[in-house]
Amino acid sequence: MMLSPRVTCPRCGREVYLSERVCPFCNTPLTTQSAGSPPFLEGDIPPDWRERVLTLPLGVVTAAVILAGMMDGIVVAAAVRSLQRSLLGHHDLLVRFSALAIPVMMAITLLKWLLDTFILWIAVRITGSIAGEPFRVGFWEGYRTMLPITMLMVLNSSVTLLVALLTQLWLLLIVAWFIDLFILRYFLEMDWYEVFLLNAVLGFFSCVTGGLL
Structure with missing residues (x-):
């Protein structure tokens, strides 16, 4: 799973996650003793896409979420205008809401992103404990790591919803759900059963917080 310690392969010298158990480059079994092997020179191996995304500047991640909110x-504005046309009349409340839809949704999306990140981090900790791989990192470190992941999920949802509106292919929303699962599996380095377990825990907390809100 993600956030497992990095070790240096004693055979090829590449830095890999200990959770891999076997070096993906030379198939050498990894142990915790590998952590004591000589470190590789920084810059020898470029970071993979997972690491690039997880270390994105917070400003870039926030800007992407704001774009999703737009x-x-x-x-929402298109839906309100469609409702206004169906009512066959001028409704000041709908006109005002349509005009404010974009800034309002930007604010709501930002708040939801922060809340979803907190829920995801709690769900990941619970799932890790159930799977026997508890995380030993600080709250902020883990929360900060989750922010780019939930950003991708927010972008996925927003882009899919916009495309579905333009094409009227609402089944794309199901595709978005599967993409979310792949995002979780790729960035959290989980097995599929752990991903579905995480999704269940995440769904439970989302329902609880949604009910409270």
Whole structure:
């Protein structure tokens, strides 16, 4: 799973996650003793895409979420205008709401992103404990690591919703759910059963917080 310690392969000298158990480059079994092997020179191996995304600057991640909020606002504004046309009349409340849809959805998306990140981090800790791989990192370190992951999930949801609105292919929302599962599996380095377990825990907490809100 993600956030497992990195070790240096005693055979090829590449830095890999200990959770891999076997070096993906030379198939050498990894142990905790590998952590004591000589470190490789920084810069020898470029970071993979997982590491690049997880270490994105917070400003870039936040800007991406704001962009997702703008797309959500476009969808909401279009829905409000469609409702206004169906009511066959001028409704000041709907006009005002349509005009404010984008900034309102940007704010809501930002708040939801922060809350979803907190829920995901709690769910990951619970799932890790159930799977026998508890995390031993600080709250902020783990929370900060989760922010780019939930950003990708928010972008996935917003882009899919906008495309579904434009194409009227609402089954794309199911595709978005599967993409979320792949995002979790890739960035958290989980087995599929752990991903589905995490998704169940995440869904439970989302329902609880949604009910409270």
